Amino acid sequence: MKYNPHEIEEKWQRRWEEEKTFKASEDSQREKYYLLEMFPYPSGKIHIGHVRNYTIGDVVARYKRMKGFNVLHPMGWDAFGMPAENAAIERGIHPALWTRDNIAHMRGQLKRMGFSYDWDRELATCEPEYYRWEQLFFLWMYEKGLAYKKGSLVNWCAQCRTVLANEQVEAGCCWRCSREVEQKFLDQWFYRITDYVEELLAWCDQLPDWPERVLTMQKNWIGKSIGCEVAFPLFDQPGEIKVFTTRQDTICGATFMLVAAEHPLVLELVAGKSCAGEVRNFAERIKKQDRLLRTSDSYEKEGIFLEAYCKNPLTGGKIPIFAANFVLADYGTGCVMAVPTHDQRDFDFARKYSLPLIVVIDRPGEPLDEAAMTEAYTEEGILVNSGPFNGLPSTEALEVIADYLASNGLGRKTIQYRLRDWGISRQRYWGTPIPIIYCDRCGAVPVPQQDLPVELPLDVDITGEGGSPLARHRAFFEVSCPKCAKPARRETDTMDTFVESSWYFARFCSPDFNDIPGLDRKRIDYWMPVDQYIGGIEHAILHLLYSRFYTKMLRDFGVMGADEPFRRLLTQGMVCKETMSCPTHGYLFPEEVAGDACSHCQETVIIGKNEKMSKSLKNVVDPDYLIDQYGADTARLFCLFTAPPEKDLEWSDQGVEGSYRFLNRVWRITIDYLEDVTGIEAHRGQAPLEGDLRVLRRKTHQTIRKVTSDIEERFHFNTAISAVMELVNALYQLPRPAKEDRIALSVVREAIETVIIMMAPFVPHMTEELWAALCGGKPLTDISWPDYDPDIAAVDEITIVLQINGKVRSRLEVPADADEESIKKRAALDDRLNRHLEGKRVVKQIYVPGKLLNLVVRD
């Protein structure tokens, strides 16, 4: 009987589906386990990188089920994603129907891999009901001031009529049409995530099972800095300039003031002065240049004097005000006090425009001299030239000066964050409509709850020419005001799709619950938080931060009990492969390459570096090809065995062969023994065994121990699989027992059953088939994960390493329970050891129980 993966896989996939094998039940008495992948639904065809994501989740789900957990494992969610419009047009379906269609489309391919999803849940996120609740949450937030509208400066491409994210701007031009990007003031909706900034930051230290680097990224993104807001009064005129600084200890060294070029204050200050025209030109130039400059490596510091002065609040000194290109309008107050002696940027600026330098923090032991300085001194030191604060260490001065400023009404301690409120407005068709109506009389009026959901119209033209199709759709936006019934206009912006992905995990818990608020508190309390979330590092900041914010907000609305959405997080690595390209045809798919030549033009193919698999680079491996060639089990095994999940995986064709070979080995040894072990029970209990059988049985139990802990504690499937490989090797090594040797065959049977059960989460189809052949009865999915017997797994002979000065010189086989005395006695008789001891004396002996004996010797 040959291993025929295709036949087996089709058979079991059909059975699992018919019997709804993987459905979670809410009334189960078992402990719950909620497992979710971080929206990995691809908007096109799935490639092997996706398969890796799903496989990791699937293995965990199958393992946890065998461990007796009630597992909720719905499929992740990316069907609303960005490329949906294009992909929908390509596939000839209306974008509004895209999500549902896409999920159906993907299921075929996903089921072929044997993934054990609870397939009936995720459709809940493509129903109008999903919009209804999302819009309800919006209205609640609007009521509480957590959703608000404000004008903001955006990158705007006039050609595409779209707002561009910073990363969509290439050298100041639109990534799609290469037209120069404009700065435009646009009214946009925001969610006030900054209200939760302290809680989001604090909980970063209470998520022990999240990867360190994700938390670090989130902390950096939030970017908290503690400092002072200080007012610098204007000289010879009323008013003041507020600055934010974290270095209030250097305030006496502030010799000039910098204002962001685009700051409104700039034009106010120069109004009516002779320099006004020049300054205006400067500001215009910087506004445009700024974006361009960001992409170049060296930023030339530029500024222009505004013919205005302000007063240093501590020294009273008269300091000039400049507009500068390197000050950010949207951080802090948009104005910076410049301390050239202790800030490198200010130093460069002062040198360029010949501005005065005053040292206020002196280097201990080696005093600074303004004239001789070649760079700013940014370290700690002792205050000088600072009046009453002279002699204070700078670290203490931070506090003292902050208190002084506060008590004298010159400033106050403040905290600045890098994190901005979350702009959710999108000028796209695809997304949840924002439920607001604008009326000339009543202003912005929320859509009444009973009118929800505001649905997307189906009769729009998707022209692909940019701009929101909704803004061109009169029937959609021409409405009457809910308050006064006069003609009014509906908001045509839709929500960022990140809003939808910020609570889908909660909707999955109660997909059919359509009473207010669309989330069944009872079931939410049972399943949430997600016990294990798995996904790519690319969502480390935005999606995960937004989901955390949303969870806290819904908690404060009383919808959810959890403080955090995801208890444990695994960020798995990417699958990489080298790119191939040809001078004429650009990037090539693997099947477009024959040997080392392009199959279109026969030119030699250029092999590029290893990069993340993506459609645009065409360095993808099609899982269908793998399944056709080797079967889904081999594809799964390869993804798991080659690298631990959090590492990037470099694709290799040869590795796949190895996985296939191993599965064949498992298949052959099982079939080979099948007849002999039929009717024989697997070995149980403690009955003593000798020789090879004892060794095999020990290996069996050691394997259970190893595989269990590798999956349980670390998700290190690669080492778990290698442990099973060792057990299979041991089975092959065992001399074939006689047919009537029932004891030997029972030990063999136990080993074979163990191999099959241990492999079940990884290669479910083949193991089901072998299990059915071997045991019949209950399918493997209903078998519980075995425990190992520590006594049987324990070795009875151990190797003690004999070292001299830490170098291994010999080894000693001793009984596991040998005591220190007897080991030392035997070591003294060891020839190899004694050869190294000639002419030396032992000054110390270090004995590590069960491990080694180290002799420290001198000449």
Place this chain on the structure above:
RNA sequence: GCCGAAGUGGCGGAAUUGGUAGACGCGCUAGGUUCAGGGUCUAGUGGGCGUACGCCUGUCCGGGUUCAAAUCCCGGCUUCGGCACCA
């Protein structure tokens, strides 16, 4: 520039608390299989020296701590990721 992670054979990777470096797999070499090929089985496989017992050396580089370092500390190099004129 700042923050973070990583660096181990020809390759992917093991080594869970400082205690046998290189598990397992790929590749390669040799041999068996009535041996065309493939498959499969067995053995070998970090480097150097040696007929051999064996010896030396070895986890990016340089120091250090320790009886003992891939692992801890200091300095440097390289790669990757994040943030970036953040006051």
